[in-house]
Amino acid sequence: MTDTDAIDLASMLCSRLCHDMLSPVGALSNGLELLAGEKDPEMRQRCFELLEQSAQISADKLKFFRLAYGAAGGFGDQVDVAEARAVIDALARDAKRVAVNWALAESRMSKPAVKVLLNFAHMGIEALVRGGTIDIGAEVREGATEIVVRAAGARIAFDETIGAALEGNLSKDKLSSRTAPAHLLCLLADHAGGGLQYRQTGDALVLGAVLPNG
Template identity: 70%
Template sequence: MTSPTELAALLCSRLCHDMLSPVGALSNGLELLRDERDPQMRQRCMELLEQSARISADKLKFFRLAYGAAGGFGQDVPVEEPRALVQALLGDNDRIALAWAVGDAMLPKAAVKVLLNLAAIGIDALPRGGNLDIGAERRDGATEIAVRAAGARIAFDRTIGQALEGSLPEDELSGRTAPAHMVRLLAEERGGGLQYALTDGALVMGAVLPDA
């Protein structure tokens, strides 16, 4: 069984992988700025630095709530927060259209973590763009979550699906599959579960998390 320490290490590996590009762009931009003398090129360098800094900050805010213990545990989160984080993760990617259907003003933090991680999986599944539909509601003592990624080409690693459903051997876990493994554990700890379905044109993921 994967220990909490091993899972944390895998999640850190995934975070570092996703942060490498924007942080690397910051480093490269600073090098260019140091040697550049042309005013127009310096202005362009500053714009690229600002963009990379914004992307880095947005990703860190997303991972802080999706992976970490932002604000502690056992409390509700205003739905505007995960919505803003998903929109920030999309950034300037106008190839993906976000449809948000969450009627409740607040959601349990565990449900928000599951929602954010499923949303990230959905975004990764749309390399050529498409539609990302996110819905959630609280009823009958539980939070139900649905995320649908639909597009011309769905890129979905089957091992992520195995991690979601619990059939991936734990010795095959990686930074790529650790978030799916984490949210499955999170759902199961609360007496709930996850499921997914994959077709040629869409990836649909769902979760039910009973209120603690």
């Protein structure tokens, strides 16, 4: 990756963060504006509830971005999987109508593996525009971490350019805030000597990764 490519990727990831935070932060701003002019006690209570909800969604998204894109877990090589699980469970609750099933054989995973797990789960949640279930599994076998995320629902919304980015087939002109996370995962997998793949049908999206450890 050239310096220009690295700058472009960083810029797109920042754009993605800003895009995803705009809605809950905007809701906070609107709620405060409504609260300032509202006199009815019942409506003021409703405003407080909306503010609390928007604040929680904002906090959940920031926790996700910290783990999915940032220096998760400090300077250590391993990350507590429970922290990643809590973040995804929170995002699923915020999304509504999304149930998460977990099958994790490890209590700690490498930083690249956790980033892949988080981003796969996030992609699955976003794909379930009408709700559904997400099955998330991860285990270490023969010196490699294997991750599988399956999102199933009445309608799957998944951009093929994201799939192309995961598999390393994205042209430079297609890099955007939407495809940047998938491109990042591809780079992480390539650096680890592993690979990513996806498969989409009418009612399911399956995302898989194999990342050699060490």
